[in-house]
Amino acid sequence: MWDFFVQGVGLALRLDTFFMMSAGLLLGILVGALPGFTTTMALAILLPISFFLDPLVGIPFLIGVTKGGIFGGSIPAILVSIPGTGASVATTFDGPALTKKGQSRKAMEMALYASVFGDTASDVITMLFIAPIALVALKFGPPELGAIILLSLVVITASATGVFVKGLIMLVIGLFFGLVGQDPLGGVSRFTFGLFDLRSGIPLLPMLIGVFALPEVFEAIERKGAAFLAGHVAGRQGDRLTLAEFRRCFRTILRSTGIGAAIGAIPGMGQVVAAMVGYTAAKNASPHPERFGKGELEGVAAAEAANNAVNGPTMVPLLTLGIPGDNVTAILLGAFIAHGLRPGPQLFQDQGALVFAILVAMVLANAMFLVLGYLTIPFFAKLVTIRKSLLLPLTVVFALTGAYVYQSSPFDLLLMVFFGVFGYVAKKLRFDVSPMVMGFILGPVLEYSLGQTLSLAQGDFLGFVFVDRPIASATLLATPVVTYLLWRRALRLRREQAARAAAAPAHEH
Amino acid sequence: MEKPRDRLTRGKAGGTSWRKWSFNHVAALVIGVVAAALLATLPQHVARPKALLGRVLSGLDPALFPEAILWALLALAVAYFLLAGRLHELNLFRTVEPRGFVNVGVTIAALIAYAIALPHLGFVATGAILVMGLAAFYGNRNHALTVAIGALVPAAIYLGFTRLLHVSLPEFPFL
Known part of the structure; x- marks a missing residue:
């Protein structure tokens, strides 16, 4: 593995990689800074560009978009109390209050430094631990992989927003969409409904763009004109962040980085949870918790360090097992597959240098992130007021182009519209699409593992899995226990929500 | 005008009984009907497996996984329908x-x-x-x-x- 690391460093130091990472970072900050536009949407739309680049240029480009997008989301969260992305929700607790005090520049710089620190530290942690995990994963066969996929799907579904049974339904619908085309073992046609274009299955990219980008456009145009930001951002941005202020928040940044990194390694948890947990932990640990929510720099630092610290560890399940932990890594998986690289234990054996080159590029991207972010904060702060009546049609054209160039097929555009409408209806009816996307991606792998396990079992499936394969059997036995625990947690959260909802009118009147 | 919102608690406030028909019931029915229809027509949607000298080449029947998924969808639709009365969610189309x-x-x-x-x-x-x-x-x-x-x-x-x-x-x- 050390050899791979050394080779990876050499591979990552390319001028075109740096150039495209910078472009990705700027595009990410741009999209993140636009209220209502998420990092996932930007990634889905920009994914096709990476297909036509070398993997060592295209994948770092997308990683740049992710890193930039998460930070970019903090800009409108601080300036106008609108989180640019879901990950910045916790930043709205203190950011706008700092803006009202005339300290928006301090808040944005704190967000940048905390984001860069959290991201860099988590990337280094990932690089240290990914190789041993991959060595263990290399010993996994089809039964273990199938069992881990099953467990991951349950965890992802339980972590999705909304009611558990609705999450499970979306997961199964995703598994069904994954059946369309040919079965992974025998190449037999299934559920093509007589359409020739479906013979090779539902293409990943139009589906991703459809479910992640179009529903946001549809929601933005529901209230034509009214939803567009017309006002001006508070004029004075105030003084810069001082070293003393950064030092005061450093313990918080360290704590949030640890929290974000730990949460990132669990499939399905993601940046929103990390930011909320990081913020709550900072508030609880502070000698002045009463200042939180009223313009406390530590609050911004806690949320931003935690949400960016998720980035590195989410790559661990993706690269070692081929399991995407969230929507961002699901899209990155699409990029790997398009380049003919199938993430999983085998990738480390066949393309170890490339994997480490990507990880090294992630660390290098943070240095550029710091410089570009610092230089462009004033510019991106102005974007918060851009007119969406022009931006949305352009977004639509980018989305259509992205879906089309994948296979140069107009049918893919219709599929994208279908999934856009599906995603919009699902959102309105309170279904989370994330489990569906995970089911769609992992369903064929699960079926393939099941088929291979059946062949290996030679007729004694239960005996083979539960006696001969202890890791697979332990994982399978853990699945219902984990499901029960997660279901209980979801129930408890709903009861707490119910209690809050019941208490709310009493406060209102 | 009061904004519509989720009512996550049971009770008489708002005048809506938990037994009342909701969008969740309709969604559960639609999903259940689609799953049942696909199950009923499964042989038409899955081609026959390839065979060589009378032996099927794949170890797994290509209809097995789809059948399991569709049965799971049907079972979940039934569970969803039964739970729907307790889910006091707001249909966002109403907004x-x-x-x-x-x-x-x-x-x-x-x-x-x-x-x-x-x-x-x-x-x-x-x-x-x-x-x-x-x-x-x-x-x-x-x-x-x-x-x-x-x-x-x-x-x-x-x-x-x-x-x-x-x-x-x-x-x-x-x-």
Whole structure:
């Protein structure tokens, strides 16, 4: 593995990689800074560009978009109390209050430094631990992989927003969409409904763009004109962040980085949870918790360090097992597959240098992130007021182009519209699409593992899995226990929500 | 006017009984019916497995996994239907004004029209028409800016993909 690391460093130091990472970072900050536009949407739309680049240029480009997008989301969260992305929700607790005090520049710089620190530290942690995990994963066969996929799907579904049974339904619908085309073992046609274009299955990219980008456009145009930001951002941005202020928040940044990194390694948890947990932990640990929510720099630092610290560890399940932990890594998986690289234990054996080159590029991207972010904060702060009546049609054209160039097929555009409408209806009816996307991606792998396990079992499936394969059997036995625990947690959260909802009118009147 | 919102608690407030029919019941029924219909017609949707000298080549019946998934979907739809009465969620379609549905409908129609027109009119022309049309429909009144962006951005995307990334896009038909 050390050899791979050394080779990876050499591979990552390319001028075109740096150039495209910078472009990705700027595009990410741009999209993140636009209220209502998420990092996932930007990634889905920009994914096709990476297909036509070398993997060592295209994948770092997308990683740049992710890193930039998460930070970019903090800009409108601080300036106008609108989180640019879901990950910045916790930043709205203190950011706008700092803006009202005339300290928006301090808040944005704190967000940048905390984001860069959290991201860099988590990337280094990932690089240290990914190789041993991959060595263990290399010993996994089809039964273990199938069992881990099953467990991951349950965890992802339980972590999705909304009611558990609705999450499970979306997961199964995703598994069904994954059946369309040919079965992974025998190449037999299934559920093509007589359409020739479906013979090779539902293409990943139009589906991703459809479910992640179009529903946001549809929601933005529901209230034509009214939803567009017309006002001006508070004029004075105030003084810069001082070293003393950064030092005061450093313990918080360290704590949030640890929290974000730990949460990132669990499939399905993601940046929103990390930011909320990081913020709550900072508030609880502070000698002045009463200042939180009223313009406390530590609050911004806690949320931003935690949400960016998720980035590195989410790559661990993706690269070692081929399991995407969230929507961002699901899209990155699409990029790997398009380049003919199938993430999983085998990738480390066949393309170890490339994997480490990507990880090294992630660390290098943070240095550029710091410089570009610092230089462009004033510019991106102005974007918060851009007119969406022009931006949305352009977004639509980018989305259509992205879906089309994948296979140069107009049918893919219709599929994208279908999934856009599906995603919009699902959102309105309170279904989370994330489990569906995970089911769609992992369903064929699960079926393939099941088929291979059946062949290996030679007729004694239960005996083979539960006696001969202890890791697979332990994982399978853990699945219902984990499901029960997660279901209980979801129930408890709903009861707490119910209690809050019941208490709310009493406060209102 | 009071804004509609989720009612996560049981009770008489609001006058809605938990037994009342909701969008969740309808969604559960639709999902259940689709799952049942697909299960009933499964042999028509899954081709026969390939065989050599009478022996099936694959270790797994290609209909087994789909059948398991559809049964799971049906079972979940039943569970969802039974739970639906307890889920006091707000159907977010109820928060959309009639004009909102028109806006979304027009956009979807424009997207479908784009997909149909793209091979005939070419990328630049179709993109320009879409950007200008939607920008005007979304309320942009700076027509000079709309025309400029509508003409320039699709052309820039076209040049970027075809010249820099060497990807083929439908050409302008009149050139």
